[in-house]
Amino acid sequence: MRKAERLFEIVQLLRRVSGPVSAEKIAQELGSSKRSVYRDVAALMAQDVPIRGEAGIGYVLEKGFDMPPLMLTSDELDAAVLGAHWVASRGEPDLAKAALNFLAKIEIVVPERLRGHVLEPATSIAPVAPALERVNSSLLRNAIRTHRKIALIYESGSGTTTERVVWPILLGYRDTGRILAGWCELRSGFRYFRTDRMISADILDQRIPERASALRARWRTSMDQERARYENHQPQTEG
Numbered sequence: 001m002r003k004a005e006r007l008f009e010i011v012q013l014l015r016r017v018s019g020p021v022s023a024e025k026i027a028q029e030l031g032s033s034k035r036s037v038y039r040d041v042a043a044l045m046a047q048d049v050p051i052r053g054e055a056g057i058g059y060v061l062e063k064g065f066d067m068p069p070l071m072l073t074s075d076e077l078d079a080a081v082l083g084a085h086w087v088a089s090r091g092e093p094d095l096a097k098a099a100l101n102f103l104a105k106i107e108i109v110v111p112e113r114l115r116g117h118v119l120e121p122a123t124s125i126a127p128v129a130p131a132l133e134r135v136n137s138s139l140l141r142n143a144i145r146t147h148r149k150i151a152l153i154y155e156s157g158s159g160t161t162t163e164r165v166v167w168p169i170l171l172g173y174r175d176t177g178r179i180l181a182g183w184c185e186l187r188s189g190f191r192y193f194r195t196d197r198m199i200s201a202d203i204l205d206q207r208i209p210e211r212a213s214a215l216r217a218r219w220r221t222s223m224d225q226e227r228a229r230y231e232n233h234q235p236q237t238e239g
Contacts, residue, residue: 003040003043005073006030006032006036006040007040007043007044008073009029009030010026010030010037010040010041010044011044011049011061013026013029014051014059014060014061015061019058019060020057020058020059020060021058021059021060022057022058022059023037023038023041023058023059025058026041026059041053041059049061050062072110072114074114074117077106077110077114077117077118078117078121078122078123080106081103081106081117081118081121081123082121082123082125084099084100084102084103084106085099085103085121085123085124085125086125087099087173088100088103089125089127089128090128090131090173090174090175091137091173092133092136092137092138092178093136094136094138095137095138095141103118106118107119128175128176129176131176131177131178131195131196132196133177133178133195133196133198134198134199134200135195135198135200135201137171137178137195139201139203140168140171140180140195140201141171142203143168143203144168144169144170144171146203146207147207147208147212148203148204148205148206148207148208149165149166149167149168149203149204149206149207149208150165150166150167150168150182150201150202150203150204151163151164151165151166151201151202151204152164152165152166152193152198152200152201153198153199153200153201154193154197154198154199155197155198155199156197157197161199162186163186164184164185164186164193165184165185165186165204166180166182166183166184166185166191166193167182167183167185167208167210167215168180168181168182169181169182169183169190169215169216169219170216170219177194177195177196178194178195179192179193179194179195180192180193180195180198181219183215183219189222190218190219190222190223
């Protein structure tokens with residue numbers, strides 16, 4: 001690993017964690033020695049990177065610091081390009097267009113030696129038929145970001161149509177469609193709604209009367225409980 005890449009990885013490691021990181025831990029992550037870590041951290045601090053060293057504890061990166069954009073490794077660039085191609089082939093029109101714009105921008109700004117990762121990627125995405133939907137998923141994403149309720153007219157698998165007011169939490173993307181997770185006022189519980197079964201969706205003026213983080217925490221707890229119930233009812237198999 002070149003020195004520039006090591007320095008970048010050290011900053012990324014310190015950004016990922018919430019507490020001090022020892023030189024030994026950094027050396028293990030990078031596959032280098034503690035002596036090299038000491039030199040690299042000193043080089044970063046000489047470049048005014050706000051790293052604070054705590055004797056016997058480790059290093060801490062002060063909040064608010066960010067590296068210049070697009071200092072990517074080969075694997076990170078491959079991951080970004082693969083993700084963008086997935087979104088371009090499976091996202092709704094607005095998101096698919098944004099993914100293609102991202103690829104065009106990243107092609108221009110990456111170093112010449114890495115441009116082939118964008119123009120001739122080493123990965124590919126299998127084509128799929130576009131999902132047939134009457135509701136633009138960008139509306140659902142906007143409702144999630146603005147923390148507002150959604151009025152849905154929804155058709156169940158049996159063909160029954162219901163009107164729902166939903167507190168949207170997350171829009172899940174799959175190969176063949178999308179699913180909205182949210183709190184359903186009609187059912188007084190967390191539910192999942194396939195976007196291809198939505199007849200209409202309107203963002204309401206009403207804001208969700210609960211902090212987004214608290215709502216997501218309750219949803220995750222509900223998912224964990226549901227997963228545990230499912231696993232406990234699975235039949236035992238002989239090894």
